[in-house]
Amino acid sequence: MMLTGMHVAIIGGDARQLEVIRKLVELDAKLSLVGFDQLAHHFTGVTKMSIEEVDFADLDAIILPVHGTTLDGKVNSVFSHEPIPFTEEMVQKTAKRCTVYSGISNSYLDELMKKTGRKYIQLFERDDVAIYNSIPTAEGTVMMVIQHTDFTIHGSRIAVLGLGRVGMTVARTFAALGAKVKVGARRSEHLARITEMGLEPFHLNDLEKEVRDIDVCVNTVPHLIVTASVIAKMPAHTLIIDLASKPGGTDFRYAEKRGVKAILAPGLPGVVAPKTAGQIIANVLAQLLYQDLQKRKENKQ
């Protein structure tokens, strides 16, 4: 699998993009790097340039950082002092075949991509990326539980809320460390899977009853579920880790009032394992770019 002949612009980002660059260099793609002027490392055959120097008409793909742009259309880069503008005009210059990639989106990018009509892929919405990312997320959760409690995970009672892509990994990880794990879900197939995993299933309707004896609560459900009346039932020493995207699913105001420690922790992969997180993005991107290249070759034949 090689990407020879593909021209890809990588605009801004953090340490994770270095893994993307490394991978695409290895696969022989032609790279235009924007926003990496402070990066000491030199990649063979790769050109660092300003956004004005990019030959947009020649591009097969544009790779934005995980967070895409700011709401006013700037791309942040930890390897550059200046945010980089990313405008509709630029995307309009690209050929129809050009695909734009980011991790997550926002209203600015949504509108821009709608107007330009180019193919737009949000990598973090893909199941494969979410499942791979659940591994560093679970390890980051383990780290935080060890840091913020005075007891071992081994032997403690942990409730995981939700058996989605993250919930399953978190539940399995804590069980592997010797915790007594119960998992709350609603769908009957999820309750079946929790049972199959050797863990204790419960229906989220019974959440208030089920939190009475726990030491740690890990939430993955992306809407308010750990309410004041749930928190009121927890032992005072319970630690809540909320992994749902902002603003999380916990009533943080009430938790603080009751003296229950509650931590919102989204985006753990980039924090605890930027190299692995970068490799996850790089591997999936390489696969998607290769599929694009194959399709183009087939169309030419």
Add this chain to the structure above:
Amino acid sequence: MMLTGMHVAIIGGDARQLEVIRKLVELDAKLSLVGFDQLAHHFTGVTKMSIEEVDFADLDAIILPVHGTTLDGKVNSVFSHEPIPFTEEMVQKTAKRCTVYSGISNSYLDELMKKTGRKYIQLFERDDVAIYNSIPTAEGTVMMVIQHTDFTIHGSRIAVLGLGRVGMTVARTFAALGAKVKVGARRSEHLARITEMGLEPFHLNDLEKEVRDIDVCVNTVPHLIVTASVIAKMPAHTLIIDLASKPGGTDFRYAEKRGVKAILAPGLPGVVAPKTAGQIIANVLAQLLYQDLQKRKENKQ
């Protein structure tokens, strides 16, 4: 199991001793607490006093902190401003039946206990305590590996040196998190056990060869084994965590020179899980005190 009729002095210590106090109160022992004057919490039926007020002749047991005394015979307490003297004269006042407990010993305590001839138990030398303590030790190691690497434990290559009480727990824990774990040992029964655990065994004679492809090295062997020539063979990104008691089994000077991160991390249980570490001590102490009490009753009959 009750300790009614036992008179125990608890002298100094840290948060772990609070679990000991809690447990012995629960079992109805008579407690004399020295060095807890700054502790806000009041335990029912427990007397806080200065060392001069202790009725040594009446004591069945003296419980020193995990670290025993300083080398000049003082007991430190996080709940008191002043170190507490612990002298031969005090121990001589006790009845012959009085047993002294600490976690580990030192030359001062060794000599004092030899002179006085009282029964002296170092709890951390017991296999059961060492095995229970290996659980928070392994969790602390997990925490440090997550903190000090940019990759996940899952999928990384980890070498554990030694299959003792700590090595076995550490190896099992990292394997449970999805790491590729190899364990180095010398004894054939250890190599057999490593194989049975589904891990990759190797002989410590081959250490230099085996570290060429690892990401993390966890040492539990209490003498110099991670030598300069071993470190020279490791990839530059390898993280070394040394769990052996001070000064560890790693050539830290050479590791620093070569730019390999190496961390000496003894005493993790008291750091990452003081409550659990305290409960471990409390449970074993309660058992030992109860056995003492039973023996005394039998002798009286």
